[in-house]
Amino acid sequence: MAGFAAVVLAGGSARRMGGSDKPSLVVAGRSLRDRVLDALADADPRIVVGGRPEVPARVVYTREDPPGGGPVAAIAAGLSLVGPSPQAGRLPQVVALVAGxxxxxxxxxxxxxxxxxxxxxxxxxxxxxxxxQLLCGVWRVDSLRRRLTEMASGVQGASMRALVEPLRVVEVPWSGDGPPPWFDCDTEEDLRIVREWLTAKRAG
Structure with a gap:
């Protein structure tokens, strides 16, 4: 498939971790957010929405307006920055939408x-x-933009489920070993599991 863009949703309050900036937490020497960006290294552009504004080179940062509008508002903010790739010279047709x-x-x-x-x-x-796993997927840019237009003023506070419910979605089971790629870190216990898994993987 041709080139793709990526929007990483890195906002949120992380209430179960004391309100910390969750994507900036470090496991095995890398922040959660930067590990996600590493997995999306082939995407162009890569856009981070929310969280800390300091981002790696060749990564674009933005925030939803107003802040705290939820995942669909964050997606709208990120998708508005998906333009023609400087390398390919054309608009990416596909965008990865993933949590940070x-x-x-x-x-x-x-x-x-x-x-x-x-x-x-x-x-x-x-x-x-x-x-x-609604925040671990890929989408056609035109389909998402059409849905955001249909939702119009209803974007603020809307759920990811409301955004994608009318769309045609391929459901992909995961058959790999160990924790799946959508394993998110909502608690200290989740962080412990990830650290143990990554340590074991390096040792193996």
């Missing part, structure tokens, strides 16, 4: 979703119980 606290996300996992997209509007991982 997925330290086990990999380039291979994202390639799996992109390859599964075909003619659908989006492709998402699903867990063994069939639950869609």
């Amino acid at each position: 606290d997925l330290p086990l996300l990999t380039a291979a996992a994202m390639a799996t979703l992109r390859n599964a997209l075909s003619t659908a509007d989006g492709a998402l991982f699903v867990d063994p119980d069939g639950r869609r």
Whole structure:
């Protein structure tokens, strides 16, 4: 599949971690957010929405306006910056939408979703119980922009489920070993699991 863009949602209050800036927490020497950006190294542009404004080179930072408007408002802010790639000279047709606290996300996992997209509007991982992982997916840029236009003023406070419900979605099961790529870090226990997994992986 041709080049793609990426929007990383790095805002949120992290209430279960005392309100910390969760994507900036470090595991195995890298912040959660930067691990996500590493997995999206082939994307152009890469856009971070929310969280700390200090971002790596060749990464664009923005915030939803007003702040705290929820995931769909953050997606709208990020998607507004998806323009023609400086390298390819054309608008990316596909965008990855992922949370900024997925330290086990990999380039291979994202390639799996992109390859599964075909003619659908989006492709998402699903867990063994069939639950869609709404912040670990790839989408057609035009489909998302059409939905945001349809929602208009309803974007503020809207859920990701409301955004994608009418869209045609390919559900992709995960068959890899260990924690899945959508494993997010909502608690200290989650961080402990990730650190143990990454340590074991390096040792192996």
